Amino acid sequence: MIGKFCSQITRNLVCAGLMAIPMVTLAATSALADDSFGAIARSRATGDKGYAWNYSSRSQAERKAIGECNKVSDSGDCRALVWFKNACGSIAESNDGGAGTGWGSNEALAERYALESCSGIGRGCEVSRTICTE
Secondary structure, three states: OOHHHHHHHHHHHHHHHHHHHHHHHHHHHHHHHHOEEEEEEEEEOOOOOEEEEEEOOOOHHHHHOOOHHHHHHHHOOOOEEEEEEOOOEEEEOOOOOOEEEEEEEEEEEHHHHHHHHHHHOOOEEEEEEEEOOO
């Protein structure tokens, strides 16, 4: 009797465990699908910028930001300066041509880090743009 009872419990536990695996996998996949990437690109020669947000991968966001920058710059030197995931990105620029970027979980953090980064490069830094993913 005990042997039959134990095998029934074991069978129920195994079935419950097998049913839980797809649910956990589905939750993990769903969380990954919700990731949203952004990027900021800038031309060193012209100071022109490009922005991207709410893309499904880092590479897509960087390509879009670089492409947008190249459309307005014509210098061919646009580079992604910062990328971010499920967050905000910011760029600060100095009055002598320098730039710094930062990212954070909210606009205030991204801007603070961009200003700190810029301050190490130039003088009179001001945030020129902050974007956030949804």
